[in-house]
Amino acid sequence: MREYSHLEECVNNLPYAVMILLGTAILALGPGPSPWACVAAGTYLAYGLAGTLWIIVFLCPYCRFHGTRNCPCGYGRIAATLRPREDVECFAEKFRKHIPVIVPLWFIPLLVGVVAAVQSFSWWSLGLLIIFGVDAFAILPVVSTRHGCAQCPQRDDCPWMGRRRRKPTRSKPTPP
């Protein structure tokens, strides 16, 4: 089983970190800089950090990588300092329960960015929105499924990987 260095863990965290920073910038700019836009941006940034902690505390203890260096992003090591390992058979159930907590992080900046672009268009805002979309909806999923998750021993139980794997097989003809 592959073990990850601290540098690799940092690199694997980059797409999520970039998404949170870009999302914060999109909310801070909003339809125009204002105190409320700053409050919204600060709240989104805090939500992004809290979302990471939520996953570490409520999902990672059920992962086979808990307390090992096999976790691609290093959460598993941090989780071991906060909670003991739990029953790994519950991983899929916990994944379905806790991943929705962080899903709005992908859509809030998108929504605000589109509204801002309609209300007061600027190339800066549009550029940020496009880079956010590419990072959040292309780079981040590709990095996680082709890199970290591809080597995960519980990919067969994981709702995320199961969904990704089933997609291409639908279009293939069934062997005789």
Ligand code: SF4
């Ligand atoms: S692989 Fe995912 S669920 Fe498992 S310890 Fe790492 S971050 Fe947590």
